[in-house]
Amino acid sequence: MPGTLVLAGLPIGQGDDAPPRLRTALEHAEIIAAEDTRRLRQFAARIGVRLGGASGARIVSYYDANERRRAEELVTDLRAGHDVLVVTDAGMPGVSDPGYRLVTACVDAGIPVTAIPGPSAVTTALVVSGLPTDRFCFEGFPPRKGLATRLAELADERRTMVFFESPHRLAATLAAMAAAFGADRRAAVCRELTKTYEEVRRAPLGDLAEWARGEVRGEVTVVVAGRTGAAGAAARGPADLAAAVAEREEAGVPRKQAIQEVARRLGLPKREVYDAVHR
Secondary structure (H helix, E strand, O other), X not given: OOOOEEEEOEOOOOHHHOOHHHHHHHHHOOEEEEOOHHHHHHHHHHHOOOOOOOOOOEEEEOOHHHHHHHHHHHHHHHHOOOOEEEEOOOEOOOOOOOOHHHHHHHHHHOOOEEEEOOOOHHHHHHHHOOOOOOOEEEEEOOOOOOHHHHHHHOOOOOOEEEEEEOHHHHHHHHHHHHHHHOOOXXXXXXXXXXXXXXXXXXXXXXXXXXXXXXOOOOOEEEEEOOOOHHHHHHHOOHHHXXXXXXXXXXXXXXXXXXXXXXXXXXXXXXXXXXXXXXX
């Protein structure tokens, strides 16, 4: 029987956020594939866990540059019946971190894959941003090349958008977002989430771009509102609003509730959507 690939989410800041299952997995692991082996050992020492218990675990590096080669080696270990635990520096493997290539190789090989869930910067930033959480999308790191083109493709996105960004590129990215989405588009920059110097700055994109021209440090997650409010109203006439409500009704939502949902999603008064429907 093959072993099991276990993807383990590590805390994004506080070691105390480590769930009991993670501690147990680290203590009993045969093989641990870590994005940064040094940081993994530091994390384990901080939470008082001995990796692999008394017998010790075999710890190998697994990062962007060696992901393809290492994935092949780990699949061989798994085929031989050894369990493999995959961890990244913080958050969940495979979400803007190594892991996806290994998972697909295991799925193709019929090797069991499971996960130990943990804190995520994506959902943590989303819920503290103050922006709508009912519908959202994760866009990862904006591209270094073709940034304006990519943002232009997202200009009509109505879901709340979550991005990762490095501190030294933050100002330029926010300025590009302000140009593509509008300087008044609501957003939040979440820095060092759950850590000692956590900061959540909520403001229009234009203001955030100006603020970011100063020195910004730490891990950064950017949350941007979808095209709602004045921008959404300008693009939607009464016929569009009525069609949006009709779409929700076809899905089985009562009309009153459908009107409320459309109004909330677009940032419009319920009366405006109601009038559009009855017009």
